[in-house]
Amino acid sequence: DAMVIQNPRYQVTQFGKPVTLSCSQTLNHNVMYWYQQKSSQAPKLLFHYYDKDFNNEADTPDNFQSRRPNTSFCFLDIRSPGLGDAAMYLCATSRGRETQYFGPGTRLLVL
Amino acid sequence: QQQVKQSPQSLIVQKGGISIINCAYENTAFDYFPWYQQFPGKGPALLIAIRPDVSEKKEGRFTISFNKSAKQFSLHIMDSQPGDSATYFCAGSSTLGRLYFGRGTQLTVWP
Numbered sequence: 654d655a656m657v658i659q660n661p662r663y664q665v666t667q668f669g670k671p672v673t674l675s676c677s678q679t680l681n682h683n684v685m686y687w688y689q690q691k692s693s694q695a696p697k698l699l700f701h702y703y704d705k706d707f708n709n710e711a712d713t714p715d716n717f718q719s720r721r722p723n724t725s726f727c728f729l730d731i732r733s734p735g736l737g738d739a740a741m742y743l744c745a746t747s748r749g750r751e752t753q754y755f756g757p758g759t760r761l762l763v764l
Numbered sequence: 765q766q767q768v769k770q771s772p773q774s775l776i777v778q779k780g781g782i783s784i785i786n787c788a789y790e791n792t793a794f795d796y797f798p799w800y801q802q803f804p805g806k807g808p809a810l811l812i813a814i815r816p817d818v819s820e821k822k823e824g825r826f827t828i829s830f831n832k833s834a835k836q837f838s839l840h841i842m843d844s845q846p847g848d849s850a851t852y853f854c855a856g857s858s859t860l861g862r863l864y865f866g867r868g869t870q871l872t873v874w875p
Contacts (some may be wrong), residue, residue, distance in 0.1 A: 657807075695853055695865035696808065743807050752798065753863060755807035 656680070657756035659744050665762045666734050674729040674759045676744030685727040686753065687719055688743040696743055702727065731761075739763045767791050768856050770866025777873050783841040785869045787854035790835065794856035798863070799828065799839050802851045811852070812839070844873045 658677045666672040676685065683704050688696035699713045702721045716738070718730045731738055741760050745753040770787045777783045789797075796815055800808035814821045814828040814837065821828045827840040841848055854866040 659807075693868070693870075695867050696863075698862065701862070745807075750796070750857070752810050752813065755800075755809065758805075758807045760805075 657744055657746055657754055659742075659756040659759050661759060662757065663760050663762070665764060666731075667764050668735065669733045672731050672734055672761065674731075674742050674761070676727045676729075676756055677725050678744075678746045678754075678756075679725070680746055680748075680754060681724065682746035682748045682754070683724065684747045684749065685721060686745040686747075687727070687729050688745065688755075690741040690743055690758070692740075699729070734761070734763045736763050766867070767864040768854060768866040770854050770869060772869060773867065774870045775872070777844045777871065779844065779846060779873055779875050781844050781873075783839075783844045783848070783871055783873070785839045785852055785854070785871075786836065787838065787866050788834075788836045789856045789864075791856060791858060791864070792835070793858045794864075796857040797828070797830065797837050798855050798857070799826075800853045800855065800865075802853065802868075808853060841871075844871075846873045846875050849873050 660675050686701040687699045690696040700709045700719050720728045741758045743758045744756040747753045768789050798813035799811045801811045802808040812823050812826045814830050816832050825842045830837045849872050851868045851870050853868045855863045857863050
């Protein structure tokens with residue numbers, strides 16, 4: 654089945670230790686998104702790639718970066734995680750402006 | 765600024781009852797209004813969506829009612845079931861499919 658896959662599902666890191674979350678998709682969608690979702694809150698868009706064009710939200714901390722080496726893969730890098738970065742990180746994809754399909758998320762814990 | 769306002773924050777409904785969740789938006793550029801359902805530990809999944817040229821859309825037990833002049837839309841879940849217990853997010857979408865989510869409604873359906 655075509656889908657959005659996120660690895661790992663759970664990630665534990667130490668305060669200040671860089672961490673990378675990955676997302677892959679078999680939908681062949683040209684747009685990929687990264688969202689941060691904290692407990693009992695709505696998903697918050699961090700960035701998205703429209704094809705190869707990178708779009709950063711104005712309030713996304715500099716601590717967060719992203720890479721999209723090809724259509725299928727997208728990575729979220731957190732350079733120096735703080736306690737406030739503990740959250741669920743959701744990857745989503747879409748074909749242009751059509752429906753966004755979300756992956757299962759990676760839950761990040763910062764110790 | 766909250767571009768999409770959602771209420772109530774939580775909702776408890778008896779099995780077989782009607783669940784109603786309301787949303788209001790400010791941005792008249794929004795032209796796509798999806799509802800997402802999210803179970804604990806999972807990513808959001810598209811439930812149903814509507815465009816502003818339609819006043820109502822029904823899919824099974826789920827209905828969206830849309831009032832363009834009032835900039836409001838609502839989700840009605842008929843014959844609510846315990847399996848419908850989840851968090852529901854409304855959203856509005858403008859250019860590039862960027863989604864602006866409401867804060868979410870936690871629905872509990874008692875058996």
